[in-house]
Amino acid sequence: MTWEPGRLDDQRHLGDGDPGGMLPAVAAAAAHVRTGYRTAVESRVDRLAETGRPRAIVVAGMGGSGIAGDIMAAVVGNGAPLPIITMRSYQLPGWVGATDLVIAVSGSGDTEETLAVATQAVRRGCTLLGVGAPGSPLEAIATQASAVYVPVPVSGQSRANVWLLTVPLIVAAAALRLVPADAELFERVATALEDMAHRCRPASESFVNPGKSLALDLAESLPVIWGSSAAASVAAYRLACQLNTNAKYPAIFGELPEAGHDQVATFDGPMAERDIFADAPAHALRLVVLRDVEEHPQLTRQREASLRLARERGVPVTELTAEGVHPLERMASLILLGDYASTYLALGYAVDPSSVSAISELKARISQ
Ligand SMILES: O=P(O)(O)OC[C@H]1O[C@@H](O)[C@@H](O)[C@@H](O)[C@@H]1O
Numbered sequence: 495m496t497w498e499p500g501r502l503d504d505q506r507h508l509g510d511g512d513p514g515g516m517l518p519a520v521a522a523a524a525a526h527v528r529t530g531y532r533t534a535v536e537s538r539v540d541r542l543a544e545t546g547r548p549r550a551i552v553v554a555g556m557g558g559s560g561i562a563g564d565i566m567a568a569v570v571g572n573g574a575p576l577p578i579i580t581m582r583s584y585q586l587p588g589w590v591g592a593t594d595l596v597i598a599v600s601g602s603g604d605t606e607e608t609l610a611v612a613t614q615a616v617r618r619g620c621t622l623l624g625v626g627a628p629g630s631p632l633e634a635i636a637t638q639a640s641a642v643y644v645p646v647p648v649s650g651q652s653r654a655n656v657w658l659l660t661v662p663l664i665v666a667a668a669a670l671r672l673v674p675a676d677a678e679l680f681e682r683v684a685t686a687l688e689d690m691a692h693r694c695r696p697a698s699e700s701f702v703n704p705g706k707s708l709a710l711d712l713a714e715s716l717p718v719i720w721g722s723s724a725a726a727s728v729a730a731y732r733l734a735c736q737l738n739t740n741a742k743y744p745a746i747f748g749e750l751p752e753a754g755h756d757q758v759a760t761f762d763g764p765m766a767e768r769d770i771f772a773d774a775p776a777h778a779l780r781l782v783v784l785r786d787v788e789e790h791p792q793l794t795r796q797r798e799a800s801l802r803l804a805r806e807r808g809v810p811v812t813e814l815t816a817e818g819v820h821p822l823e824r825m826a827s828l829i830l831l832g833d834y835a836s837t838y839l840a841l842g843y844a845v846d847p848s849s850v851s852a853i854s855e856l857k858a859r860i861s862q
Pocket of ligand 1: 556557558559560599600601602603604605608651652653850853
């Protein structure tokens with residue numbers, strides 16, 4: 495698997511090297527926002543408001559589905575009048591009970607961790623909201639419990655359907671008056687995604703294409719990816735996961751201010767010294783900072799100081815700024831840029847961005 499940047503501008507390779515159609519799936523982000531909104535409204539997600547606000551919201555989901563909970567929490571923001579947590583495992587915490595809302599998200603509707611949590615939620619008398627494939631085991635659990643279910647038309651990998659899986663959660667948050675989000679906002683987000691998709695389209699060449707440029711930055715490095723606000727950190731985490739799953743590439747996720755108390759120390763370590771790996775410069779760190787227009791003033795100082803620190807030590811840096819007014823718009827533009835970059839990185843290494851054979855093998859081994 496060698497890195498060949500020329501592959502990014504070879505239209506034939508971008509088609510043949512992507513047999514699962516990850517690039518077209520990524521380009522469908524705007525359509526997914528619109529369909530996710532319509533499906534949530536048609537499924538009467540607003541019924542959640544009938545019993546009043548829950549004490550807490552627990553979102554259960556794995557991989558490309560679980561990120562929906564992180565996006566929801568970041569959109570509602572720090573002023574949230576209730577805790578919103580994302581759970582990525584088999585068991586609901588002991589404190590979750592009948593006054594809480596559990597949202598189970600699964601693109602396939604058939605992920606064992608998520609199904610286990612949905613079943614526990616029903617047993618404990620929690621309000622349940624399900625989001626996932628139509629006709630799935632998750633839908634059966636929700637229907638049996640007379641819970642609201644949003645049957646989103648997911649096709650392919652959940653990570654390529656992130657907006658179909660996320661928008662119903664934002665509609666739920668709006669119904670519970672946790673954040674203002676109406677049809678006009680979702681249309682604005684869709685338009686912003688269309689604009690980013692146009693700039694990152696395969697036919698646009700590397701020197702003007704932000705998705706390809708980011709892939710060029712990331713190639714042959716070990717990316718350390720930080721966010722400088724809650725919203726930017728969700729996009730940073732998503733980018734790290736997309737690099738893992740699309741490009742089969744390692745990445746280290748961090749969040750300011752915490753990363754300034756531990757990961758920053760790696761700027762002085764062996765991975766930051768390019769020449770100790772003279773034969774394999776691929777091991778060198780690259781700091782990628784995703785920033786938001788809304789940052790705590792101390793985080794702005796930390797971000798700027800960390801970038802200076804990295805540059806002074808010869809650690810290459812990439813800084814990306816979120817665009818948009820609403821936090822959902824800002825996260826969406828950064829996430830889509832990262833989705834493109836991770837797919838282009840895969841294609842530059844001639845790696846199939848859709849296949850995840852190690853994940854499938856692991857699932858098969860634990861099901862035996
Ligand atoms: O998203 P669902 O279908 O619940 O699956 C959960 C996750 O499983 C993983 O093994 C991967 O396949 C992820 O892309 C996926 O998101």
